[in-house]
Amino acid sequence: MFQDTPVVNGFSTDDIAKAKDFYANTLGFTVEENGGGILTLHFVNGGRTFVYPKPDHQPATFTIMNIMVEDIEQSVDALIAKGVTFEHYDGSHADEKGIVWGKKANQGPNIAWFKDPAGNILSVLED
DSSP states (O other), rough: OOSOOOOOEEEEEOOHHHOOOOOOOOOOOEEEEOHHHHHEEOTTTSOOEEEEEOTTOOOOEEEEEEEEESSSHHHHHHHHHHOOOBOTTTSEEEOOTTTEETTTTSSSEEEEEOOTOOOOOOEEEEE
């Protein structure tokens, strides 16, 4: 039914200005400001995501965005240099930088989780 229909997802934040700065300047996405304080994040493959203000925002307790990268260690190092802190979850066996080397353990992809300024969980995921 919708196989040829574009889809746009979205998530909330408690501070649009901080979100705009983070997604544009820290992560390097193209960010468009729309009416009503809504941001649109534009991705290289043509995808889009809306970021909208929500006064009673509660951070997602799951990963809202996986950013596919070719070299996870290089990407993590670059984000650390920009002030991003990586998460260390119980049982994830992350290294000191926060990278879970799933491929080496034959337990899924290499991945590292971090949060945006509103506390939403994102990851870099090695493709």
